[in-house]
Amino acid sequence: MISGKIRWGILGTGYIAEKFAEALSFIPDAELVAVGSRSKNTAEKFASKYKIPNPHGSYKGLIEDPEVDVVYVGTLNNVHKDNCIMAINAGKPILCEKPFMVNSKDAIEVITLAREKKVFLMEALWTRFIPAFTEARKMWESGVIGDVRMVSSDFGFLCERSTTNPLFVSELAGGAFMDVGPYSVSMAHILFGEPDEITALADMGPTGVDEQIGMLFKYKGGEIVLGYSSFNVESPKEATISGTKGYIRIHEPFFCPTGFTLHLNGQKPQVFESPLEGNGWNYEAVEVMECLRAGKLECDLVPHEETLALGRTMDRFRAHIGLKYKGIE
Amino acid sequence: MISGKIRWGILGTGYIAEKFAEALSFIPDAELVAVGSRSKNTAEKFASKYKIPNPHGSYKGLIEDPEVDVVYVGTLNNVHKDNCIMAINAGKPILCEKPFMVNSKDAIEVITLAREKKVFLMEALWTRFIPAFTEARKMWESGVIGDVRMVSSDFGFLCERSTTNPLFVSELAGGAFMDVGPYSVSMAHILFGEPDEITALADMGPTGVDEQIGMLFKYKGGEIVLGYSSFNVESPKEATISGTKGYIRIHEPFFCPTGFTLHLNGQKPQVFESPLEGNGWNYEAVEVMECLRAGKLECDLVPHEETLALGRTMDRFRAHIGLKYKGIE
Known part of the structure; x- marks a missing residue:
């Protein structure tokens, strides 16, 4: 201690x-x-x-x-x-x-x-410790938006291909999925844990790593998660948690937000803000x-079992898209 | 004539x-x-x-x-x-x-x-004839947002399961994919035509039709399209067209919008509005x-070849998720 x-x-x-x-x-x-x-x-x-x-x-x-x-x-x-x-x-x-x-x-x-x-x-x-994210999480966990049936998130940023940038180097475990994919995988796990089924389509670039990827997760209860990671575009960088009573849109960038909007079915959207104190x-x-x-x-919010589960899901996606890192495995 | x-x-x-x-x-x-x-x-x-x-x-x-x-x-x-x-x-x-x-x-x-x-x-x-949609399309086709690399759209609405509602009846070709899926399939086709690869995960309900589905499309140039259809939630009902210079967000409901927002990388978003005259x-x-x-x-904007191509893509998705309509095929 x-x-x-x-x-x-x-x-x-x-x-x-x-x-x-x-x-x-x-x-x-x-x-x-x-x-x-x-x-x-x-x-x-x-x-x-x-x-x-x-x-x-x-x-x-x-x-x-x-x-x-x-x-x-x-x-x-x-x-x-x-x-x-x-x-x-x-x-x-x-x-x-x-x-x-x-x-x-x-x-x-x-x-x-x-x-x-x-x-x-x-x-x-x-992300799990950012105040606005924590507040949004409390809200969906309290049942305000009913049963959550769908989650989506995207994290794309523009990154010019280069054989010297580690993000494009296979031997350094580069690629969009490994770099920004964990945010979408983590969103799925926060809500539903390890998926029952996964599938994905990826654009494999000339350096042997994925440059953009679309991901789908499915759970036993029929819940669906969509994820997107990219080096090709500055995507909206939002997360949406959709339930039977409405949805929560975590403002961009969803991985370090300062607010979110609650959309309850048939009601006006309500904005909630929690500014950052620091850089996140x-x-x-x-x-x-x-x-x-x-x-x-x-840590209770990121226990070892969670890290292991995320790792297993990452492995499944990589196997699915045939992403192998040179010299690593 | x-x-x-x-x-x-x-x-x-x-x-x-x-x-x-x-x-x-x-x-x-x-x-x-x-x-x-x-x-x-x-x-x-x-x-x-x-x-x-x-x-x-x-x-x-x-x-x-x-x-x-x-x-x-x-x-x-x-x-x-x-x-x-x-x-x-x-x-x-x-x-x-x-x-x-x-x-x-x-x-x-x-x-x-x-x-x-x-x-x-x-x-x-x-949708293809709605003024705001037409304006947004002109914008992305003019190259304002650079090369389009990703498109996403969602159309989920809340619909209580019932064996008497045609939307849930297999013999009537029901299900979320057949009912609201065409909007997401059409978005993919408007931008890129027939996909090179597709994959999907669907929640098949007890009446034998899908109640929600996540879809992915991939094209030869590496472009990715994400789609979502559902009877489980009122989803945001937005479409996003992401390019190398920025993205266009078609306002909800994207299938009958009255405006869109242009997000150019590093610039303030610009809102464009084209109100409906009529009901759409x-x-x-x-x-x-x-x-x-x-x-x-x-019609030039919906020629027969387009209808046939959409039909082929719909067939591929249904085969992929194993969606078969009773007594129809």
């Missing part, structure tokens, strides 16, 4: 690492004390930008830094596994960026080790800190 | 027949002169409500009425074929409600006959009248 300020170390120096560094500045009792990169130079540049005292030119250096209480893993998909195993063996609690692992076999291995070593571990499903990523960081202070090994 | 007022006869007395009767009242040079039903009593009730001089207690009576210039077929799905064949043989031009036929085999038979007999025939895809169904009726006056045998 940890009391007082909690000292964070960030693994990685890309876009998401920057966002997480900014996020910590919104949390009074969080301290960002270290950053780790494969290159000392990159770590130092990042450290200077965010005023971080300990830059490390290796992942190992960051993980073994005695001043670090908890590690945020914001590296590329294909090294999450090694990063997590190293941190668990060093007894360091982990918040690991999604997708947690490249496949569920790796997820089982890492989670099993975390359980054995009694180390806190959580997948960074930040701070909420999941606060959650991790609360878990650590409470001595928890997993 | 017809000049002067055009005299309509309506086959059927249900919801859609009522809407069409109302629609004709908005067209100065249209006259509603006859209605036909299997029952004389029903025909007379309908005729009295809409001040129609000639009620017919049989479909044959309506079709052979010499005062009728053109027949609107608004009967149940399973009798469209017989109605159309009878009208073609009587030399009567036809506007036939969608879904045109129960399967594409029947569509080929009816269209072949219409071509042989040189009788005007058009599937009632009313009048536009397709006007189109039919213009075609008749021009001596056309098919």
Whole structure:
């Protein structure tokens, strides 16, 4: 258990690492004390930008830094596994960026080790901790929109194809499905859990990864979920939860919303707003800190079983569209 | 070729027949002169409500009425074929409600006959003639939103399951896919034509028809289309056309909209409005009248080839979800 300020170390120096560094500045009792990169130079540049005292030119250096209480893993998909195993063996609690692992076999291995070593571990499903999302979720869970029968969500963004951008590199587990697909898969799981049936159609690009994908999920009760992920277009980035009494539209971007609209059948729409305090990523960081202070090994909203289930569903979709990562499996 | 007022006869007395009767009242040079039903009593009730001089207690009576210039077929799905064949043989031009036929085999038979007999025939895809829809279509066709890569649309409405409601009766070719699915299938075809691949997941209800369905279409260029039809929920009823430069959201209900919003990447959304003059169904009726006056045998926006292509795609989806109508095929 940890009391007082909690000292964070960030693994990685890309876009998401920057966002997480900014996020910590919104949390009074969080301290960002270290950053780790494969290159000392990159770590130092990042450290200077965010005023971080300990830059490390290796992942190992960051993980073994005695001043670090908890590690945020914001590296590329294909090294999450090694990063997590190293941190668990060093007894360091982990918040690991999604997708947690490249496949569920790796997820089982890492989670099993975390359980054995009694180390806190959580997948960074930040959306679940955003206030407007939490409010919307409370509303549909309270039954206001009746029985939920359909959910849809889309997350497409424009990303020019390039053989040097990791998002297009098969060996780095790139592609739209792995990058933004987890948001749609997570929406399905939040409402209904693991699907009974799935199907999908994907546009496989010349670099061997999917560049856009449409997904369908079906459940035993007949519920249907639609999902869409893309590097081809800036899509509306909305989520819609439709029930027998109405629907909730989570405003764009649904993965970090500041509001939602309730449409009850035959009534005027009602808008609900919950502005962000911070950049959005701070909420999941606060959650991790609360878990650590409470001595928890997993988070109630993102328990290990949830991460494993998401991994299994991701595997099923990849098998369905024939998406195989070179050199990984 | 017809000049002067055009005299309509309506086959059927249900919801859609009522809407069409109302629609004709908005067209100065249209006259509603006859209605036909299997029952004389029903025909007379309908005729009295809409001040129609000639009620017919049989479909044959309506079709052979010499005062009728053109027949609107608004009967149940399973009798469209017989109605159309009878009208073609009587030399009567036809506007036939969608879904045109129960399967594409029947569509080929009816269209072949219409071509042989040189009788005007058009599937009632009313959306394509609604001003706001036409304006939105012009916009995406002009390239304002770049290359279109994704289209999605949903049409769900709440409809309580009942063994007496034709929408739930297998022998009458019921189900959400056949009833509101044509709108999503049509959206895919408007943009990209016949899909290269399709897949779907459907909730088959206890009466043997689908009660909700999620559909995916994929094209050779990698374009993806998502569709959703349902009797379970009042869904948003929107259509989104997403391109590399932005997207167009057709306002609800997208099948009869009064406006749309243009979202260009990085810019403020722009709303465009084109109010309806009439109830929406009048536009397709006007189109039919213009075609008749021009001596056309098919409509440029809904040519026979389009109706046949839609029928083939519908067949593929039904085969995919195992939807078979009792006693029909």
